[in-house]
Amino acid sequence: MPELPEVETVANELRRSLLKSKIEYIDALWSKSFENNCDIELKDQVINSIDRRGKYLILKLSLSNLVIHLRMTGQLLYFENETATDFDDYIRVIIKLYDGLLLFRDVRKFGRIYHVQNVEKFLSHVGPDALDEKVDLSFFQKQLSTSSMNIKAFLLSQRFISGMGNIYTDEALFASRINPSKAANKLTKKRAENLFLNMRTILKASIRNMGSTISDYRDPAGNRGTNQYYFNVYGREGLPCKICNTNIKKIKFAGRGTHYCPKCQRI
DNA sequence: CTAATCACCTGAAGGC
DNA sequence: TGCCTTCAGGTGATTA
Numbered sequence: 001m002p003e004l005p006e007v008e009t010v011a012n013e014l015r016r017s018l019l020k021s022k023i024e025y026i027d028a029l030w031s032k033s034f035e036n037n038c039d040i041e042l043k044d045q046v047i048n049s050i051d052r053r054g055k056y057l058i059l060k061l062s063l064s065n066l067v068i069h070l071r072m073t074g075q076l077l078y079f080e081n082e083t084a085t086d087f088d089d090y091i092r093v094i095i096k097l098y099d100g101l102l103l104f105r106d107v108r109k110f111g112r113i114y115h116v117q118n119v120e121k122f123l124s125h126v127g128p129d130a131l132d133e134k135v136d137l138s139f140f141q142k143q144l145s146t147s148s149m150n151i152k153a154f155l156l157s158q159r160f161i162s163g164m165g166n167i168y169t170d171e172a173l174f175a176s177r178i179n180p181s182k183a184a185n186k187l188t189k190k191r192a193e194n195l196f197l198n199m200r201t202i203l204k205a206s207i208r209n210m211g212s213t214i215s216d217y218r219d220p221a222g223n224r225g226t227n228q229y230y231f232n233v234y235g236r237e238g239l240p241c242k243i244c245n246t247n248i249k250k251i252k253f254a255g256r257g258t259h260y261c262p263k264c265q266r267i
Numbered sequence: 268c269t270a271a272t273c274a275c276c277t278g279a280a281g282g283c
Numbered sequence: 284t285g286c287c288t289t290c291a292g293g294t295g296a297t298t299a
Contacts, residue, residue: 002293071292072277107277108277110294149270254270
């Protein structure tokens with residue numbers, strides 16, 4: 001479900017309500033949804049800051065950290081005091097605060113809340129965030145040059161840079177007129193630069209639109225995003241390309257549904 | 268190293 | 284109505 005812009009929206013929303021809140025207890029209704037990798041007591045720890053790296057949310061506590069990945073259908077729902085109204089069958093973890101309630105709702109049970117001591121170590125396999133200032137054009141080009149993977153799998157892997165998912169990868173490749181099967185290390189300098197700029201523009205625009213809601217995504221207040229109204233290829237199979245009028249194609253590629261314009265994105 | 272497939276889960280949608 | 288298949292904003296392990 002959520003990619004970088006959606007997780008960023010969740011982080012921004014949580015910062016309004018969660019900072020300085022103190023944890024009373026955490027109750028995992030579905031045990032796999034909460035992974036405790038750290039012996040430190042959670043009770044009475046204060047949420048000091050909320051960060052994001054790629055699609056991971058990071059709640060920094062007084063002594064340890066909660067790292068959250070929403071995967072496909074995860075949602076964080078916040079209720080001030082105890083006015084929780086949607087305690088449905090899909091609530092997997094209850095994070096009870098002294099002044100509120102944070103519910104982790106997740107239909108497909110893929111999402112996780114990890115309790116960890118060392119975030120850097122825990123996320124050592126994840127590349128820097130796509131919008132991190134240290135990911136500049138030269139860093140991006142250097143990453144591209146290290147891999148012969150196709151560009152779609154490269155962007156989805158999270159290893160080189162993190163935060164791009166299926167939607168924004170398809171959109172960024174279309175905007176850059178790059179075929180998904182192109183090898184990362186074979187992109188021309190010009191195409192690589194285009195991709196870098198389009199990727200950032202598309203991610204930032206979606207953040208301004210509070211993310212994209214296809215079906216499940218909601219922010220902590222239950223709001224939908226509106227960025228789905230601006231897709232150029234995702235979910236537009238059979239519809240005319242907005243540039244050249246050719247029908248947008250959908251194929252299975254890199255294990256995912258992949259949308260592209262066969263004319264604008266020739267191999 | 269890359270690429271493909273399965274596994275983890277549930278629900279919605281389409282075909283018959 | 285119901286059964287069966289396929290698909291879904293993700294990722295990690297395993298196998299070629």
